[in-house]
Structure formats: C-alpha cells, structure tokens
Amino acid sequence: MRTKWLWVSLFIILFLLVSGATSAHEVLQGDECVVEADQIISGDLFVLCRTLTINGVVEGNLIGAAYTAQINGEVQDDIYLAAGQLNVRGVVGQNLIFAGPVLQVNPTASFADDRGDVISLSLSTQIFKDVTIPGSITSVSYQLLMNGNVGREVSFWGSAFNIGGEIAQDVNATVGDPRTNDASQLETLLVPFQFDVNLVNPGLVISEDATIGGQLSYTSPVIGQIDGQLANDPAFTPIITRPDFALSDEQNVAWFGNYLVDVLREFVSLGLVGLIGLLLLPRLMQSPLRNIRWRPFTSLGVGILTFFMSFVVVFVMLILILVAISVFVLLRLSDLAIIGGIALGALNIGGASLFYLVAIYISRVIVCLAVGRVIVWSIWGYDSSPRALYASLLIGVGILAILVWIPIVGWIFNGLALAFGLGAICLSIAQFDLRARAATAQQPLHPGTSRPIPPPPMIDDKSSAPGMDNLPSDFQWWKDDE
Numbered sequence: 001m002r003t004k005w006l007w008v009s010l011f012i013i014l015f016l017l018v019s020g021a022t023s024a025h026e027v028l029q030g031d032e033c034v035v036e037a038d039q040i041i042s043g044d045l046f047v048l049c050r051t052l053t054i055n056g057v058v059e060g061n062l063i064g065a066a067y068t069a070q071i072n073g074e075v076q077d078d079i080y081l082a083a084g085q086l087n088v089r090g091v092v093g094q095n096l097i098f099a100g101p102v103l104q105v106n107p108t109a110s111f112a113d114d115r116g117d118v119i120s121l122s123l124s125t126q127i128f129k130d131v132t133i134p135g136s137i138t139s140v141s142y143q144l145l146m147n148g149n150v151g152r153e154v155s156f157w158g159s160a161f162n163i164g165g166e167i168a169q170d171v172n173a174t175v176g177d178p179r180t181n182d183a184s185q186l187e188t189l190l191v192p193f194q195f196d197v198n199l200v201n202p203g204l205v206i207s208e209d210a211t212i213g214g215q216l217s218y219t220s221p222v223i224g225q226i227d228g229q230l231a232n233d234p235a236f237t238p239i240i241t242r243p244d245f246a247l248s249d250e251q252n253v254a255w256f257g258n259y260l261v262d263v264l265r266e267f268v269s270l271g272l273v274g275l276i277g278l279l280l281l282p283r284l285m286q287s288p289l290r291n292i293r294w295r296p297f298t299s300l301g302v303g304i305l306t307f308f309m310s311f312v313v314v315f316v317m318l319i320l321i322l323v324a325i326s327v328f329v330l331l332r333l334s335d336l337a338i339i340g341g342i343a344l345g346a347l348n349i350g351g352a353s354l355f356y357l358v359a360i361y362i363s364r365v366i367v368c369l370a371v372g373r374v375i376v377w378s379i380w381g382y383d384s385s386p387r388a389l390y391a392s393l394l395i396g397v398g399i400l401a402i403l404v405w406i407p408i409v410g411w412i413f414n415g416l417a418l419a420f421g422l423g424a425i426c427l428s429i430a431q432f433d434l435r436a437r438a439a440t441a442q443q444p445l446h447p448g449t450s451r452p453i454p455p456p457p458m459i460d461d462k463s464s465a466p467g468m469d470n471l472p473s474d475f476q477w478w479k480d481d482e
Helices: 002-021 182-193 249-280 282-286 289-294 296-330 334-380 386-404 410-442
Strands: 024-035 044-054 062-071 079-088 096-105 118-127 137-146 154-157 160-163 171-174 203-206 216-220 235-238
Touching (some): 062 296, 249 282, 249 386, 282 334, 289 296, 334 410, 386 410
Parallel strands (some): 062 079
C-alpha cells in the first residue's frame, strides 16, 4: 500500500512540475473527445473525458484523465495520463507516465526520444512485440508483459512478469508465487469494467526469444522459468511463504521462525492500535460491535462494497485535482497552481490514508473485540468491566494474528475481518446520523420555548351545553402553554 501511494504522489508531483512551467493552449472535456487526424494542437493539451482519441498532433504534453484513451497520432512531449485503459499506437515524443488499470503499448507505437521512459502504476502493463522502449521501464503492477525491446533497465514490483524481448541492461523484479491462482480471482472482479486484458498467473517467465544484457535479479517464492539468453547468472532471492516438507529441517525451522515473527508483529501492531483506541474513544470503538453481532451479513456486504468503492473515490478525487490545476494553469496562475496542487494532493492523500488506516487496522480491531468478547463471556459470563474489555481485545488480536499468517488461506481471514469491521463501522456512522436527525427534528424551533398548541376547533353545534350562551367577547376557554 505504501508503494502504491508513493507512485501516486510521484505522478502528482511530475504533473505539477509540468503544469507549473507551461501554459495550456487547448482543453478537451466531455463525453467523447477527439483530436482529428488533420488537427494540430500547439502547446499542451489538458483532457478530462470519458473517451479520448488522439489522431492528430499534440505539440506539447498530454495531461489529464479519461475512462478509455487511444493515442493513434503523435504527442511530441510527455504523456501524463490517468485512465481506465490506454492504448498507445502512435508516436510518444518523450516519456509515458500512466496510472490506471490497463496500459497497452501496441506494435505500431514508437518513441521519438532515445531516452524515453515508461512509468506505470497499473493492474496490467503490456509492451507488444516489435515495440522499442529506448529508455527504461518502471512498473508497479499485477503483471508486466514485456515482449518488446528496452534500451536500458527494467524495474518491476508485482506478481506476474513475462519477458519475451531484448533488454539491454539490468532487470530487477519482485514477483509472486505461480502456485497460486490470483489471475482468475482478479479477472472476476474486472468483468463489470470490460477492459481488454488477459491476466496471467504470477511468477517470472523468460521465453526462449528473450535476451537480457545485464544482471537479472529477482525475488520470488519459487525459481522462475528462464529459457532465454542471459549475459550473467541470475541472482535469485527466495521468499519462504509456507512450509515444504521437501526442504531440509533447517529451512523448515527458518520458515517457522519467520512465521512466529510475523504473528508477533501483527499482534503488537493491532494490539497497540486497539489499546490506544479503547483508551481515547472507548464508546466509539465498541459501538460497531452490535452490528457484527446482529447484522453480520449486512456488515460484510457493506464492508466489501465500501472498500472497493474507495478506489473509485480516490481516482475521482485525483481527476478533480487535475481539473483544478488545469483551470489555474489556463488562467496563467502558475504559482497558485503549484500551491493549490500541493494542498489538494496532500488533502487527497491524507484523506485516503485516514480511510485506509481505519479499513486496515481499526476495522480488524473491531472484529478482534467481537471475537474476544464472545470467548470471554462464554468463559466468565457476562462482564462489561474494563478488565474484560481489554482481555477480549488481546484474545481476539492473538487469534487473528495467528490466522492471517497461515499460508494460502490467511488472506481469506484477513479479508473477512476487514470487511466485517469496515461494514460495521459504516453502519454505526449511518445509525448515528439517523439518530442525530431524529433528535434535531424533535427539538423546538427556539431553545427554551415550546411549540404553541392551537385551540381546539369550534364546532357549530346548536345543542351546546348549558351556560355557554351570552359569554363576553374576550372570553377564552382554552389555555396556552407558557
């Protein structure tokens, strides 16, 4: 998570540097944005579109966001784009910097600058065959499918890394375990978005046609499939994620020692967060527990939906920041663009960090409290004392710390705890808001006074009771509340 936000911050900073030093000559926004084949845009182009198609020439930078984007023409400077899917088929003048689910650099694409780099923060980054990246590739993605050629080095952090082309210099990679089946699970989540992407299984795969001119250094749970030509012997750093009885006793002991260290680290981190929360906000920490107890499935559903929607909200906030900075640049307020961009970026990152702090830590602490309370009450009976509360926290944290670091299935327990806790917190916030509105509706219009009670309706009844005739004109037979 920290790596992800590091790259998002880098993306914003690079954007600010470009926007602060230049002035835009063209802005495109709307549902469908098209730069026609015979159209030439002088200077930078700022975009905020659902679909973006560049068939003409942009003589400056391309900066902005779109749901889907096609670069068929030429962008003579850098591309700074956040999009759901970007297909590059034309000419990139210098660097390509992308943030979004899918990036595809197709066979007809080319880079005019012999130092042009590709930097991507994505789910899938694919460089097709016959494409040459003259500079380097830096990617934080689930997968990097590199079938083209790279003039310098490649750095990758993710799960799946396939190499089918020529890399002139070093390759540094961190990849996942091919024995897992992460690809099918992720593809299920991508079905509603209809992106043109095929996910492959984790691991390092170097095909027979691949060539690496420098040093290959990679970290993985297992040895990669290396069939290509390497200038040097690969440097492999193993990650032991689960016990293997085919290993030696020393290696299994080392795995178990690492497991205990991970469990202890999880116990300490969750325990400290829980203790601080109970000391500072004891009632707020306990209020979501009733939702986990009485509305478990609702809490689970709300938690899953909220967590996935958070990525959409962060992405939309990033787009709004880009729009705000674009407006400042158009008004030639470069200083204000820089200051406002930094402030809005810090606000976005700060808000997202606070949310994910609650989602990743507080929500799981809530579930630990709920599990620990059930155990404590079943052993000692109903006890609402502080001693029982802290005992519940420590017992629940200990159980969750053991479960989440179990190989293969630990992520399931972790995800369920996060979803249950986050959903319970969201339901508690909604219930608090409803109670606040109900209390406000019952309050009088002015403090210290009550609503005046209207007089009962006068019924014109000829058969009135005795003594009600011939009364003075100022006679009032009801009483006002004072």
